[in-house]
Amino acid sequence: MGRRTPDVGALVAGARDGDPRSVARLISLVEQESPALREVAAALAPHTGRAQVLGITGPPGVGKSTTTTALIRGLRERDLRVGVLAVDPSSPFSGGALLGDRVRMGDHADDPGVFIRSMASRGHLGGLSWATPQALRVLDGAGCDVVVVETVGVGQSELEVASLADTTLVLVAPGMGDGVQAAKAGILEVADVFVVNKADREGADRTTRELRSMLTMAPPSDWRAPVVRTVASEGRGVDDVLARVEEHRAWLASSGEGDRRRRVRAAREIEAIAVGELRRRMGDVGGAGAVDALADRVVAGECDPYAAADELVGRL
Amino acid sequence: MGRRTPDVGALVAGARDGDPRSVARLISLVEQESPALREVAAALAPHTGRAQVLGITGPPGVGKSTTTTALIRGLRERDLRVGVLAVDPSSPFSGGALLGDRVRMGDHADDPGVFIRSMASRGHLGGLSWATPQALRVLDGAGCDVVVVETVGVGQSELEVASLADTTLVLVAPGMGDGVQAAKAGILEVADVFVVNKADREGADRTTRELRSMLTMAPPSDWRAPVVRTVASEGRGVDDVLARVEEHRAWLASSGEGDRRRRVRAAREIEAIAVGELRRRMGDVGGAGAVDALADRVVAGECDPYAAADELVGRL
Structure with missing residues (x-):
């Protein structure tokens, strides 16, 4: 495209200083499979491995983007630096170019502690792009404490996001029982935390009960996925979600499961x-x-x- | 398992003579990744390439197995030899051992012109087993004129089955509009024939109309996927489906698209x-x-x- 050879060293230094343009450029380089891709990966390697990767998945309409926005707010209140990769074709974050568009991101549009990036999905079912792990490394290397990866929970993407994440949040909403049913087997294995969003709607009790009953069928583990109720649009329950995420992080560290997941990944x-x-x-x-x-x-x-x-x- | 080394030559000869036990044993050998797998593949090669592979996919509950049963009946009336691979975890054909169980296959249970085999699916979302193409070759080599591959239309399996099939039938039913919507992009590209099953139910007109309107958005092609209405449980519309399948076969042959699909496969x-x-x-x-x-x-x-x-x- 006639663009000059990127100065990868300067971009990595810029990203580590929190410069959003450097972060955006590095993600573009890995996403476009630029010749500089290997150089970027090598330069980032020493600076990665710190971020907690939070996967968010669930069926269309469940409120993933609203929940992501609410979680960002909560994480910022805790003074954590946050990256977001939106790999959901229907996400309001998607479709943007540099750092994604800022629709519904009002609170965070000018916040230098938040990087938001939409990623193209692979195929029609929202599969993760092969570049997603590399983009994660960019945000990790840029000093994000938490990186949220938001995907649509259709087909295999929910399994894919779980394979990338330290902690996977599976969102469900009342009245979407069929979706829960269809994805049941897959969901049980990947969810570290269940979130029943739109919990002010009719049927929330039933959905919560169904989830809990499903969980009794899960194989025994030291970690039992909690079920948290939220109304993300009003910020209700978000502190509770973040508390469970923090508990899961602590469990990952103490049990050795966190290291195991990173090695497998x-x-x-x-x-x-x-x-x-x-x-x-x-x-x-x-x-x-x-x-x-x-x-x-x-x-x-x-x-x-x-x-x-x-x-x-x-x-x- | 202490089983003696299989006589692959005798099994292939038996399969070509229409012996169901030989067919079943050959499929087991490829499915279990037996050491004899390569020998089986080599022995089958000269006898393959004749069968028309018919993929059947659609959401759970749409009536795939009933439709498959009705299609078998129609194909047998035309004196064609039929193989069935059921890769649907929820299919009544699945879960059986040798040649699958015969639940709801009343008419065909003792028919030597029908081979039915259930295959294990890969993962929780009904992905096709890696052995599916090899099992197809067994049924093709055994002289089946048509091999029906039935998969659940969840996640990527509908794209996978289309990549295996000469002709892909996508089933929808009234009142499952959301499913159609969600899978729209994927479905449009893979369907060679749409079947609106349970067409005696309320909403069939609307579903048919929606499908036709979706099809106007498809990229132009010499082949326009027809929309056929069926009540498979009563056999209604099945002759019409088979007529479209036959038209598609003729088009595949005359356009060169059939050869192209086989080469890509x-x-x-x-x-x-x-x-x-x-x-x-x-x-x-x-x-x-x-x-x-x-x-x-x-x-x-x-x-x-x-x-x-x-x-x-x-x-x-």
């Missing part, structure tokens, strides 16, 4: 990058047509896919 | 197997702890994930 990230590199090489081997030529032979019944894969791997 | 399959093999080798390199040791260094901020991935790939 890093291992997956390394493996995904390595597989991507190997895929690239497979495409390069014998020109881009190598896989296609093998595919033609499989379609013709001349060889089976395993033999074709062996041939491909053999060429690496 | 084979290329993906080869790549997935190759990546799996490379992942296995990564695990083997330097013992199973290699990735974990690199992950520890990333967590400690001693190196970044890209450098760690380079190191891993370099060891291959």
